[in-house]
Amino acid sequence: MSKRIDAIDLNVYYGKFRAVADVDITIEPKSVTAFIGPSGCGKTTFLRTLNRMHEVLPGAHVEGKLLLDGDDIYAPGVDPVAVRSNVGMVFQRPNPFPTMTIRENVLAGLKLNGQRISKGDADAVVEKSLRGANLWQEVKDRLEKPGSGLSGGQQQRLCIARTIAVEPEVILMDEPCSALDPISTLAVEDLISELKEQYTVVIVTHNMQQAARVSDKTAFFNIAGTGKPGKLIEYAETSQIFNNPQEKSTEDYVSGRFG
Amino acid sequence: MSKRIDAIDLNVYYGKFRAVADVDITIEPKSVTAFIGPSGCGKTTFLRTLNRMHEVLPGAHVEGKLLLDGDDIYAPGVDPVAVRSNVGMVFQRPNPFPTMTIRENVLAGLKLNGQRISKGDADAVVEKSLRGANLWQEVKDRLEKPGSGLSGGQQQRLCIARTIAVEPEVILMDEPCSALDPISTLAVEDLISELKEQYTVVIVTHNMQQAARVSDKTAFFNIAGTGKPGKLIEYAETSQIFNNPQEKSTEDYVSGRFG
Amino acid sequence: LTACGGSNNPTAGGSETAGGGGELSGTISGGGASSQEAAMTAWVDGFRSVQSGATVQYNPVGSGSGREGFLAGQYVFAGSDAAMDAEELESSKDQCGPDGAFHIPGYISPVAVAFNLEGVDTLNLDAKTIAAIFTGEITNWNDEAIAAQNDGVELPDTPITVVHRADSSGTTENFTDYLAAAAADTWTYGVVEDWPEEIVAENAQGTQGVVGQVTATDGAITYSDASAVGDLGTVAVKVGEEYVPYSAEAASKAVENANSVEGAAENDMAVELDRETTAAGTYPIVLVSYHIYCNEYADQETADLVKAFAEYVVSEDGQSTAEASAGNAPISEALREQALESISGIGVQG
């Protein structure tokens, strides 16, 4: 089951500093949306408000509404835990649990639900998730080794596997491929395309080609200068953003020769 | 002053596990060399042997010779610190010093070694290095703020600035742009081109376009399977690697449609 | 004139001395019995008023450690609740020259049997009954044996809680010495410094500890240096045919009537108390704490200082100062003369 996301007049703060201003955006279910923009423009910050991870930082708060299928996730009485189990997240830096084995890492989210799963089912989930993250071949013989012994790229794919394993309704990815080699990147991109059959996917990337390849819609964020808040400049079909942007700054940004 | 690097029959171990086998390579001074290859093939590991960072890990050791302008850096009596001040390094994950301000971070390489520099000189170094890393505009008003308060991309550029500040002869970069946006990436790539006027630069990247754009020569590493050591498969002019590779596996790898 | 936060210390010696007399100077250190601490504080202070240039310091580490420190040369004098044995006397010759060390009974104090019983201030008890209470044979205050000796006293139906010293103690030793001598049939545990562990009872650390515990517990009884018993009821002990309450004179008398230890040096005043005495007006549960000095010291200065201090302690002034502070029993005139005689022998080696 996928979900629609609507941000209404969303402002995101670190203490008194407004990092992201006045975002209005609607993310359709069963689609892939890419956030692009220069460093520091608030992509990560905004992404983290979508599953209430933002408020984990001291002093960080949000103003405005954020609807998940019409339900305001910032409404009083809403349990952030419920939000986060619906909205999974893959971070920019790989962060497997260092005290857990690879297998335990994959199952970490499932175990939370307290449901007892049989060893067979668990094995199936582990294999499916690791295959999905294109890591199965590399680690299948050392599932009981600590997850922190893997290379950076392997660790990141492990984190993706861990997130897939809980089958959330929305998956947020913050530059998930920035540490991956092309083969893994391809696998992850394929995975994203598969995922959107069922899930809503939001991805932050610095890689224009990647945005162009995987996303249905693209949102361009920009920042006027240091200390200014980041803003959503343009949000449209990916093809339009890349081929026929309405805003000058979007055009400047995407027409760079960068890969 | 730049330096030439020659690896002769180099084998790199983690304890008993041989991660990289039999590397023979010559890296010319005043050139940019790119290491590419799938995740886990030992690019990072090999890179870290070039400035003796590898041996910092317990159990890690190296067999074979590694010559810096003809001097074996693994010869007995060689001071790893002398090697490292000649061979700078930028890591995959940004790691600014959390106890220091932005300014102090840039000056870390100088100050930590106890060098006295006048405030004026220091200011000049800070500005020059931050400009070089394309970070000056963003942080010039908050040089006295902690370095860890920056975004991921900003942090990485801070780390590059810190490395440039000590003016090493060789600069190693382990996926330096994996956390950067295109504008910063461009800046860093420009910087790399500038740097090669004076320095020897070695860069690990997953980004084929980047390798193609910045490097003079490219080394392709591959790995036969988990538990097997990574090997240097092909090393040649970048144009040859991308257009006319000698090895089948190189061709397979670079012909991917990845960005 | 005293500035805010200025010291509030009284001038030396508390009272009369002006300008400070005496010609001696230097520091001497002693250590030993904690029972003497309050008295020692007074002596040290009083001595300072007589000899303003001299300092005496005393570490209440306990009798055994005091003697050990004395024998090791760490202290030039010791305070001890028990006299040195022959072996110790022999080894004292290392520090003190061929004549060794000698004892002066500088601190005498009655050991009171104190209790906390609503409405009862004093009880008459004989040694046997006291022993029976402390061994746990008698468990209630309205016991036949107690009532028989206390006509007209309203004894409540309250269980007896025995409180004894938890630490090794000279007080325990003196008390059990009395019980073992005067009630040998009932008290079969001998003379001990540590309360016999076969007797299960409450206990507490130090004189202050047991007194505090008894004060807080209805129906409790203990033994303690008399100076600390405060408002507690106390026992008059049967001596001969009469019951003698504790008092300074009665305690002093017990020491006067004691036999000197056999085979001791001429000027040694170590005594063996006669716990079974029937002499009228004698209180037999007495703690005698000695001062132990060398007959000969290594240098003149120490010898002079020690001698002056020792003389001051047994002097009338010294004993009354201690009594005022510590509530112990001043030694009798006869003892004083004997002590001064002994002290006059202190000299220099070689």
Next chain:
Amino acid sequence: MTTTTQQSALHDPKSAGGRAGDKIFSGIALTAGIVILAILAFVALYLVVESLPALTAGEGELTNGKTSFWSYVGPMMVGTLIASGVALLLATPVAVGVALFISHYSPKHLSQPIGYVIDLLAAIPSVVYGAWGMTFLGPLLVPAYRWLSENAGWIPIFAGGYSQTGRTLFTASVVLAVMVLPIITSMCREIFVQTPKLHEEAALALGATRWEMVKMAVFPFARAGIVSAVMLGLGRALGETMAVALVLSPGVLSANLISAGNQTIPAEIALNFPEAFGMRQNELIAAGLVLFVITLVVNMIARWIVSRHKEFSGAN
């Protein structure tokens, strides 16, 4: 290839000077370690030499009429272990709870002052704890002891009457628990706040509740630290002298927590050392040696537990 006979940049004299700095510093650090070993060797020598007479004493040579040293010290060993064991059982959950409260549960601006308040517990000297336990806590617990004795008397540790004064092994354990609490808390707190944010966020993003996050990210990371903190606390509990000496009304070992009796080694030493000399002193020092060995064994077990999980340690 260039000849390497000429002086290379890698051997330049300036950097050789810096290298000496490294040598000196590591030399000093090593010396510090050696000093510790030397101190310990002296202490051990002292303990062993002074205890030998008591350890080798035959029947009748010991001052307390016991047949052997072990029948003297055995019951006190048990008493010491019970007292510190109960103290740790009481203190550890509370201490870890408080540390968690400070690091992850309290409002951020309150955590500093709260940490400070808890540290105050460490500021109170043990004599004061002893006096407090003796005059205040003991009497306060008497009704509870009466109730336990009447209703739970069938449990061995509550069997056989209760103390009128409250100066029992359990009271001593509570006082010890209060004394070790700040030690465990402040160390755990320091470790808890070091938990990498990355891992905490990883857990939260999987939909973990706060408690689940603590279980997944904080505890595994802090595991070795917690064990170390508890050991530090245990060291204090095992060796605490004055507080137990004041609180406990000692006697023969009964293993009854709520009546007078039982004794711990440090309290025995503290109570009797002042008047001890000769063989008595040897006995007490030998008891100290035994305490020493107990702590040693407990610590070895703890180290072993920690090392079994080294591979999964959080530091790297």
Next chain:
Amino acid sequence: MTTNVKTDLENKGRSRLTVGQKPRWTWAACLAGSAVVAAAVLALIGFNVAGWAVLTAVLYVASMYVSTVVLENRRKATNGLWTNLVFGAFVIALLPLVSVLWTVLSIGLPGLLAPGFLASDMLGITGAVDQQSVNEGTSVLGGVAHALVGSLLITIGATVISVPIGLLTSIYLVEYSRGGFFSKAITFFVDVMTGIPSIVAGLFAAGLMMTLVGPGTNVMGFSAVLALSVLMIPVVVRSTEEMLRVVPNELREASYALGVRKWRTILRVVIPTSISGIASGVTLAIARVIGETAPILVTAGVAIQTNWNLFQDWMMSLPVYIYRQMMFPTAPSAPDASEQRAWAAALVLIIIVMLLNLLARFIAKAFAPKKSGR
């Protein structure tokens, strides 16, 4: 206008995210219910306020758990349960603190406020003086100047010896040793050291100094310094070791890669990063030894006068002062005066450690990593 359209997207009043949550007043109901039930239960076996509060708290936590399990789910209930328990732990930890502080303050404060308490020693204070002030109700004379000076000197001495040794040892263990035999030996023996009973440390120091400088002169502040160092070093080593270990290797590598020498990396990167933990470990170690009684008593002895020289003559310290005054009153027949001085001295000791703590926190603040949360 657009906003209006957009708010129509909301599922007003029927958020699926709040479905199945327990009513907000659940906690109040549970609390009230627990209080009533606790009162009823206690009424049967004899009411007292402390018991009532404890029972209410227990019932409240239990009933919240059960009602959350029933109304929501087990995970939430478990989370709530632990939250309550963690808060409970804090409250429990506060109880003895408040109680001890109240005891110390109520008895000690009058003593501390007595004129000249901090400026006076015990010179000239005999039992007669105390009896007089107790009988006549005048202010108690005498003070802690000498003990204060002694405690500070001895503790500073022990800190000066222990902190460098302890810190350097832990640096050796964490940074230099590669888990070899020698480091295992040190770790092992540091563990052993934590097991030295304090009195044994005192005896050892006294014995050592006796052999070094001879009997008599060995009783001095410095002997106590040694004794306390023996107790302090293992605490410093263990806590700093722990703190150094949690410094991420990334930072060390970053520094090495800049060509910074290891010792400078340790001094300038590793230690500053962990300074707050180290400072609090050291404070803890100081707090641990400053209150030691037995080892100081047997090494530095007792004194009634201020002594500024650690290397000569006996020295008083606060814990010994407290202990002696409490257990062996100057005037046995009027112990109140001594008791008051003892608790006042305890208050002074507590205040000293508090100030130390503040200092440690200040150091930690000044040097600690500037945390940003990410």
